[in-house]
Amino acid sequence: MPPMNLIAKFEIRDREKFPTQGAFVFAPNHYSEIDPVVMGMVAWKLGRLPRFMAKGSLFTIPVIGYLLTKSGQIPVQRGGSMRGSEPVRAAERLVENGQMLVVYPEGTLTRDPDMWPMRGKTGAVRVALEQNIPVVPAAHWGTQGVMPRYSKKISLFPRKHITVKIGDPVDLDRFRGRSLDSATLAEATTAVMDAITALLEDIREEKAPTKRWNPAEHDQKETGRFEA
Structure with a gap:
């Protein structure tokens, strides 16, 4: 992905924690439509060919959609889930x-006003x-400098600086062997989101809100359907 090198300079911290072989789920934060291209570039720089489970709408965006399709990424359509037959296969x-x-x-x-990670879904841990x-x-x-949240326009100049931090594998041992019911998956997802948030706090050198943004909760408040 040479064009990305012209648009942004990447600072990758703790790259030794990135697995150089074997299957694993790579779970980053998400606040720009160009994130898949950016994180794909990171994986490529670290010697791995990434495969994404990405929302289907990304594949309709010019340039981004082309790159995702040509690199063999996997669309998950709106209303679908990781439990659907094609994502599972x-x-x-x-x-x-x-x-x-x-x-x-x-x-x-993320819909958090300050772009902190919001409440996660269970696909990654599932x-x-x-x-x-x-x-x-x-x-x-730093990705927001290339493409702001909710924008579909890429800023080419001046060259941006993107900082990436890789974390240790999340300890999911206590969940293995358990029934993958909604409570188990939610608890495991919280552990993953806590790890991602801690990494972002380190990069930004500030603390995230004590309560993670919950889109469903805020939607209910806005429509008057919230129940305590």
Whole structure:
């Protein structure tokens, strides 16, 4: 992805924590439509060919959609989930081939006003627990300079600086072997989101809100359907 080198300079911290072989779920934060291209570039720089479970709408964006399609990424349509047959089969194929799978636990761009990670969905941990592979968290900051949140316009100049921090695999051992019910998946997802948030706090050198943004809760408040 040479064009990205012209648009941004990457500072990758703790790169030794990034697995150089074997299957794993790579779980970054998400606040720009160009995140898949940025994190794909990071994986490529670290010697791995990334495969993404990305929302289907990204594949309709000029340039981004082309790059995602040509690189063999996997669209998950709106209203779908990691429990759908095609995402599951795709994940199984990747694990069999010892490949990495990038899954954004938030499922979409964070809606937190200050772009902190919001409440996660269970797709990343579901794949990891069903396939018995690790989840490696990551955080990045600076991508908003290339493409602001909710924008579809890329800023080419001046060259941007993107900082990425790789984390240790999230300890999911206490969840393995348990029934993957909603409570188990929610608890495991919280552990992953805590790890991602801590990495972003380190990059930004500030603390995230004590309560993570919950889109469903805020939607209910806005429409008058919130129940305490």
